[in-house]
Amino acid sequence: MKKSLLFWNQTYIRLFDFDTNLENGAMYNPSDLTSKQSFVFTKHNLFIFVIFLLCSSNIFANENEASLSIHDKKGRWNLQWGYNRSSYTQSDINFRGPGYNYTLKDVNAKDKPESFKPEVYLNPSKFEIPQYNLKISYFFTDRFFLAFGQDHMKYVVTPGQPVKYSGYIDPGVIAKNQLALSPEAAAFIYLFPGHVQEMAGYHGGEQTIALTPDILKYEHTDGLNYLFLDFGWITPLYTSSDGLSGISLVSTIGAGPVVCRSDVRVLGKGQNNNFHLSGYGVSGYVATRYEFSRTYFIELGGKGGYIDLTDVLTSGGSNRASQNFGFLELVLSGGIAI
Structure with a gap:
């Protein structure tokens, strides 16, 4: 059978x-x-x-x-990678610790983009060196999505700028810090020994000081890392006749924590600190996206927001700084739809 x-x-x-x-x-x-x-x-x-x-x-x-078009997005994931240039508003920076509490007013800062080098930008093991943007999005409808990711910005206080300051510094703090000076601060104090002494005592906010190495070095260069969760929506502007390519407007709003790795010298003493949860940020983002083949896209956009850093590590121990400022990013990125 x-x-x-x-x-x-x-x-x-x-x-x-x-x-x-x-x-x-x-x-x-x-x-x-x-x-x-x-x-x-x-x-x-x-x-x-x-x-x-x-x-x-x-x-x-x-x-x-x-049979599907670029507008059939429900249930799809987008993985996105790009690079940014950033700018910041002026900021009052408060420094506090045993024996001192003072504020530098209207401090200017800028970003620090890595110059283009193939061995950096094309090397996955060095992805954290440039100012990068990473975002993962999920479309829960054809138009609306949730996104989370990281904006890796760099923040550098412009050295040498004159600023006004207020508050109090115990002369003993200056003397103590001079026992553990950074090399650049030591050289400046040797050439201009009386400059840092101007900071001692009480100050009402009318005095001006130049931010030379003996006074301040202040950078978030291993990251002003904004970790965000966004709600977003996409608005079609143009679609090709076959529905497989087109231009859209992307908009998001969101918020999240800010993790800094701060390289700081206060009155000549300091260190390159570890990564630390330093504050939070809120932001909005608008971009123009070009999609092709339903799989790939490129995006040019701008993100603006506000960052409040309430707990920045400075020169060790309980020494801290705090500041808040606005920021603006220009972001160029590419991505893939899954």
Whole structure:
């Protein structure tokens, strides 16, 4: 009695051949040449059949994919990577610790982009060196999405600028800090020994000091890292006739924590600190996106927001700084839709 027969393309393919002896408990004899040939023949045709099914499934999937347009986004993920240039508003920076509490007013700062070098920008192991932007988005409808990611900015107080300051500094703090000076501060104090002494005592906010190395070095260059969660929406502006490419307007609003790694010298003493949760930020983002092949896209946009750093590590121990400022990023990125 023959069982398990399959007809395909009107060709008889015997996949399994069980006779009544097998039902009665007889074992298949692999040493039988006829059985071996039949077994090899069956495996060969079964392999062809599976390949045919896979190819058919792929063709049907491609046909189904082709029927979709760039606006069919529900349930899809976007992975996005890019680079930024950043600018910042002026900021009052408060420094506090044992023996001092003072504020530098209207301090200017700028970003610090890495110059283009293939060995940096094209090397995945050095991705954290440039000012980069990473974002992962999920579309829960065709138009609306949630996104989370990181904006890796750099923030550098402009050295040498004159600023006004207020507050109090114990002269003993200055003397103590001079026992552990950074090399650049030591050189400046040797050349201009009386400059840092101007900071000692009480100050009402009318005095001006130049931010030379003996007074301040202040950078978030291993990261002013804004970790955000955004709510966003996409608005079509132009779509090609086949629906596979087009231009859209992307908008988001969001907020999240800011993690800094701050390289700071206060009155000549300090260190390059560890990564530290330093505050929070809120932001809005608008960009123009060009999509092609339903899979890839490039995006040019701007992000603006507010950052409040309430707990910046400075020169060790309980010494801290705080500041708040506005920021603006110009972001160029590319991505893939999954």
